[in-house]
Amino acid sequence: MSVSIALSVLDLVPVRTGQTSAQAMAASLDLARRADDLGYRRYWFAEHHNMPAVASTVPPVLVSAAAARTNRIRVGSGGVMLPNHAPLIVAEQFAALEALAPGRIDLGLGRAPGSDPVITQLLRQSGTTGDVDRFPDNVRDIASLLTAEGATVRFTSGGTYDVHATPAAVGTPELWLLGSSDYSAQLAAALGLPYVFANHFSGDGLERALDLYRSQFQPSETLDAPHTFLTANAVAAASDDEADSRMLPQARMMARLRGNRPLVPLETVEQAAAAEASDGLAGPMLDGIRRRWFIGTGPDVRDRVARFAAAHGVDEVMISPVAAARDxxxxxxASGRIQTLELLAA
Structure with missing residues (x-):
């Protein structure tokens, strides 16, 4: 690369046609092992619910499994959708992960639901836990709970009560805020937390979000200067044609999401090619995807990712390897995704 950058991985644990959840998870854990071997910095699991093509519903479980199968790489969530969960539960889960894999755990927090309104309602039946307006307070609570000192509950009637995520913490997961809006950038800046812009999901507003984060950043006990990186969808292959072929199933899934069409398991390369020839589902999106995503041969994608990082002043890019499988x-x-990671790390 023309610029030295660190590469990381974001995994949604894709489920393809005919694949079970167990097989999809096995493929992702194999990918995590390979990323560890290749020198990637982090491996994060997203949180999504009730989607036939996505098995990453419970990041803490997947993080635990990945930590047990790797030696060096940092593992974490990208992210836990906090309004779906009680802050104490999240803190306890990631404090336990930190105890199991000291110095290797990241806790990325997001404010989005990660699903449709029906599933969101089911996830938030616990009452005030699901109050999105309390997101900043809940982030602060988690940050306190994860420390060795813990947090203190103060009763309106007087008195206090000490709460700890684990009885005797000796380390703290690295806490990140994730988002694709001005809100998340400004909150991360106000709290003095590292920030990740979800460019893989929506590249709109990237420059503004980074500018807000950097210009409004307030130093904290854990971070004295802004620290950020970006996510990006990528497919690297031996040829441009192969990269385009492996990209098409994911492009078609994005077209289904944006067009509010019924969701299905991720198509294989051959299924997508046959269907696209008749229904043209992704056709209107393809030019835009080719501009925003990183698709091509290894050297080309590596160079473009490096230039992307340099243009936005970051030293790390988290790749979502969206290369689909063949029949x-x-x-x-996950042969196509492993190929992408290997070619980018070359």
């Missing part, structure tokens, strides 16, 4: 590839492996 003949094993159901418990």
């Amino acid at each position: 003949t590839e094993p159901l418990d492996a």
